[in-house]
Amino acid sequence: MITYQAGKQPDPREHRLIFKNVDREGWDPSIDCYLRDGGYEDLRKAIAMEPKAITEEVKKSGLRGRGGAGFPTGLKWTFIPPNNTKPVYLICNADESEPGTFKDRYILHQDPHQLIEGMVISCFAVGAKVAYIYIREEFPEAALILEKAIREAKEKNFVGTNVLGSGFDVEIHVHRGAAAYICGEETGLIESLEGKRAYPRIKPPYFPAVLGLYMCPTIVNNVESLCHVKHIVRMGGDEYAKLGVARNTGTRILCVSGDVKKPGYFEVEVGKITMRELLYDMCGGPKDGRSFKAVIPGGSSSKILRCDEKFTLKNPDGTSRELGFWDIPMDFDSLAACGSMAGSGGVIVLDDTRKISWILNNINTFYAHESCGQCTPCREGSMWMKKISDRLVAGEASPKDVATLESVAYQIDGRTICAFGEAASWPVEAIIAKFREELIADTRPENEDAPHNPEAEAQRRFLQPA
Numbered sequence: 001m002i003t004y005q006a007g008k009q010p011d012p013r014e015h016r017l018i019f020k021n022v023d024r025e026g027w028d029p030s031i032d033c034y035l036r037d038g039g040y041e042d043l044r045k046a047i048a049m050e051p052k053a054i055t056e057e058v059k060k061s062g063l064r065g066r067g068g069a070g071f072p073t074g075l076k077w078t079f080i081p082p083n084n085t086k087p088v089y090l091i092c093n094a095d096e097s098e099p100g101t102f103k104d105r106y107i108l109h110q111d112p113h114q115l116i117e118g119m120v121i122s123c124f125a126v127g128a129k130v131a132y133i134y135i136r137e138e139f140p141e142a143a144l145i146l147e148k149a150i151r152e153a154k155e156k157n158f159v160g161t162n163v164l165g166s167g168f169d170v171e172i173h174v175h176r177g178a179a180a181y182i183c184g185e186e187t188g189l190i191e192s193l194e195g196k197r198a199y200p201r202i203k204p205p206y207f208p209a210v211l212g213l214y215m216c217p218t219i220v221n222n223v224e225s226l227c228h229v230k231h232i233v234r235m236g237g238d239e240y241a242k243l244g245v246a247r248n249t250g251t252r253i254l255c256v257s258g259d260v261k262k263p264g265y266f267e268v269e270v271g272k273i274t275m276r277e278l279l280y281d282m283c284g285g286p287k288d289g290r291s292f293k294a295v296i297p298g299g300s301s302s303k304i305l306r307c308d309e310k311f312t313l314k315n316p317d318g319t320s321r322e323l324g325f326w327d328i329p330m331d332f333d334s335l336a337a338c339g340s341m342a343g344s345g346g347v348i349v350l351d352d353t354r355k356i357s358w359i360l361n362n363i364n365t366f367y368a369h370e371s372c373g374q375c376t377p378c379r380e381g382s383m384w385m386k387k388i389s390d391r392l393v394a395g396e397a398s399p400k401d402v403a404t405l406e407s408v409a410y411q412i413d414g415r416t417i418c419a420f421g422e423a424a425s426w427p428v429e430a431i432i433a434k435f436r437e438e439l440i441a442d443t444r445p446e447n448e449d450a451p452h453n454p455e456a457e458a459q460r461r462f463l464q465p466a
């Protein structure tokens with residue numbers, strides 16, 4: 001469910017490209033409204049181009065995926081084997097499952113034709129005649145809006161056979177997801193789309209661009225990434241690359257939630273605003289009488305940053321420089337250099353009233369629930385981490401538990417089939433590294449002797465010979 005705030009004015013520091021029509025006065029998701037605003041003109045331009053030339057423009061634009069990993073979109077498209085004879089598929093990842101992220105849903109609800117136009121252009125570029133929008137089960141209204149928009153686009157021949165007389169055929173289908181976080185992981189998504197349980201596939205060999213849907217080359221891109229494609233075609237790759245900063249081009253939508261005066265979405269040029277500008281100038285600063293404590297900058301799976309941290313970063317010439325938390329530019333490379341990531345753009349803000357053990361437990365509970373269970377370190381480890389942090393919040397943990405928790409996290413990290421392992425373990429590793437003392441203060445040495453698992457204790461007693 002999203003709330004419409006018609007006429008909401010963008011912050012003056014925003015640069016609206018993708019969210020130009022979101023909450024815009026007088027705007028509606030119909031094709032008539034979209035066409036009145038110049039809609040589908042970028043598709044007309046694209047189909048007069050060579051497909052390879054579109055990919056070239058996307059490469060030149062420097063666009064990096066907005067779904068989480070920040071992988072270059074144009075480069076991903078070139079991974080389709082050149083001698084391929086199988087069908088190629090395009091999948092729009094509309095699962096938006098990363099906690100803290102709430103951007104794709106606005107596009108799906110309020111500007112579905114922008115996505116469809118971006119998808120048709122992308123299909124033309126990569127040679128896909130069939131595309132799917134894999135939409136999370138929890139967005140039933142958005143699924144209906146998309147289905148209607150696809151019907152409208154077909155009636156006007158922007159989708160279907162012989163698109164705008166170009167000889168290019170493309171069909172787009174909406175596929176409702178299976179209501180699990182792991183359905184957002186691209187290979188889990190593909191399994192789910194094939195009608196199976198969303199068990200992620202191992203990479204290599206199952207890189208989707210080579211062995212994806214039905215073992216055919218498949219491009220999986222996020223909703224926001226696919227919308228950018230139409231703007232790249234309109235502006236040209238070089239012009240688009242002037243937005244943002246080097247290697248971190250274009251705009252992106254930041255979703256700010258938590259302890260700020262004015263939470264919400266903000267579309268900004270990548271890397272052009274700092275953490276201070278975002279949280280103080282755009283979000284109004286901390287709530288009255290409170291102060292900022294920490295920020296999870298790219299969705300729940302990104303590593304937490306303390307607001308009093310300082311980082312030593314390497315310059316391209318080999319020298320180094322100091323950067324304080326508040327001066328971090330909001331881009332992929334800077335956040336990675338500070339030990340976290342820009343991820344899905346979900347900026348979660350915590351103030352001094354937040355207890356870190358509670359935050360840790362909240363995150364652990366989510367990941368323990370969402371593990372698909374396919375690999376042992378993730379299945380068992382995520383549940384162990386939850387059980388230990390359950391004890392922490394209940395005041396039943398011992399100081400040793402914190403070390404055990406840390407050790408479990410490091411034994412998941414890098415030892416699993418998919419990146420869920422890192423998504424579950426990175427927050428724990430970072431929270432312990434940065435707030436160890438606060439966590440230890442929530443423990444009691446005398447708890448060390450207490451049975452940790454009352455269930456197992458009861459079982460042992462039951463199984464012991466009388």
Ligand SMILES: Cc1cc2nc3c(=O)[nH]c(=O)nc-3n(C[C@H](O)[C@H](O)[C@H](O)COP(=O)(O)O)c2cc1C
Pocket residue numbers: 064065066067068069070071073093094095096097098181182183184185186187220221222223225226418419420423
């Ligand atoms: C556990 C997990 C969940 C993910 N959830 C999403 C999601 O909800 N939406 C999304 O676009 N990407 C998600 N991703 C990333 C996708 O696997 C994939 O990299 C992305 O859709 C590629 O699109 P992009 O290159 O445009 O970013 C997730 C990844 C992992 C490991």
Ligand code: SF4
Pocket residue numbers: 182199200370371372373374375376378379416417418419420421
């Ligand atoms: S890492 Fe976790 S979510 Fe990913 S395949 Fe293994 S068990 Fe499933």
